[in-house]
Amino acid sequence: MESADNLQAVNTHWNREGLAQTILDSLAAAGKRLDALTIEDLAPLDQFHGGGMAATRELAALVEISEGARVLDxxxxxxxxxxxLATLFGCKxxxxxxxxSYVHAAEILTERIGLGxxxxxxxxxxxxxxxxxxxxDLxxxxxxxxxxxxxxRLYEGFHRVLAQGGTLAFQEFMAGPVQPVIFPVMWARDDSSSFLRTPNEMSSLIENAGFRARVWDEITVNVAPARRTSGPGYGIQEIVMGDDLPAIRLATKRNEEEGRIVRVRAVLERF
Ligand SMILES: C[S@@+](CC[C@H](N)C(=O)[O-])C[C@H]1O[C@@H](n2cnc3c(N)ncnc32)[C@H](O)[C@@H]1O
Structure with a gap:
């Protein structure tokens, strides 16, 4: 069970006010037309994970997503x-x-590109x-x-809300063979709110929750921001982490080179 203190700490770590406006200002500064934005325009600013839009497309290519499918992100x-996903596959x-603050910004951006x-x-x-x-369904x-x-509990919940035969697709950081993780990382300043387990531990707990793996790839960690297309501030990592970003990048490089963190991409069937 997550403690209320932990949830509060996590919320404080990520939360930023005025994100939609900051993102729209960055796009305008980069010369994008705000009345004709596409998912590609938004990608450096709204795909907040290693590999950005390319990683999202790669994971989606491993899953069959039909028009009208019911997806939980x-x-x-x-x-x-x-x-x-909504744009590429016509799913809901x-x-x-x-x-x-993220959900609020997400609502504004979704309305802005007409996907409400x-x-x-x-x-x-x-x-x-x-x-x-x-x-x-997914x-x-x-x-x-x-x-x-x-x-x-997280994966038991995923199993519960999925229909029989549904699919779980994820990209997650897991603990590498060398520990401990060096902080700060993108998601935590210290180990009080970072909870990684090894791929072996994760695969057995996910199977115990009622899933069978179709794809389980350990891939090289890549938390580099999506490539800048304009001046300073253009990129979600810069916007959210600000002056902390150089230290995060330095620690991330070590975590990656020394095998402290691995990234796993997986697709599993719910039975
Ligand atoms: C690195 S961001 C990834 C966001 C998004 N999945 C993406 O790839 O663009 C991590 C997100 O996890 C969210 N998060 C962390 N703990 C959570 C929890 N217990 N329930 C729901 N969201 C959570 C944070 O608020 C944050 O938005």
Whole structure:
């Protein structure tokens, strides 16, 4: 069970006010037309995970997503992946995130690109999903579980809200063979709100929750920001982490080179 203190700390770590305006200002400064924005325009600013839009497309290519499919994006951040799936596949995406300011910004950006009928946003804790049993065909989550200690409950919840035969697709950081993790990292300043387990521990707890792996790839960590297309501030990592970013990048490089963190991309069937 996540403690209220931990949830508060995680919320404080990610939350930033005025994000939608900052993002729109950055896009305008980069010469984008705000009345004709595309998911590609938004990508450097709303895909908040290693590999950016390319990683979202690569994971989506491993899953069959039909038009009208019911998708949950757990820990969906600013909604970039949710809008991408809705645009590429015509599916209906429900996005849930703990950080109110992200959900608020996500709603504004979704309306701005005309996806309000297809993408819905909720503030909430992924460990206590406020959805009916069997209400989704796909649960999707990209780099949102690092702050969650009760991973058994997280994956049991994914199993509960998925329909029989549904799919779980994720991209997650896990603990590498060398420990401990060097801080700060993108998701935590210290180990009080960072909860990584090894790929072996994760695969057995996820199987115990009722999933069977179709794809399980350990891929090289790449938390470099999406390539800048304009001046300073252009990139979600810069906007959210600001002056802390150089230290985060330095620690991340060591974590990667020394095998302290691995990234896993997986697609699993719910049975
Ligand atoms: C690195 S961002 C990833 C956002 C999004 N998945 C993406 O790839 O663009 C991590 C997100 O996880 C969310 N998060 C962390 N713990 C959560 C929890 N218990 N429930 C829901 N969201 C959570 C944070 O608020 C943050 O938006």
């Amino acid at each position: 757990a820990g969906g951040g600013l909604g970039g992946p949710a809008r991408t 995406v429900t996005m849930l995130d703990l950080s109110e 009928d297809q993408v819905k946003h909720h503030v909430g804790n992924a460990v206590e999903l406020p959805f009916d049993d069997g209400s989704f 649960v999707w989550t990209q780099q949102a579980g690092m702050n969650i200690s009760d991973k058994e």
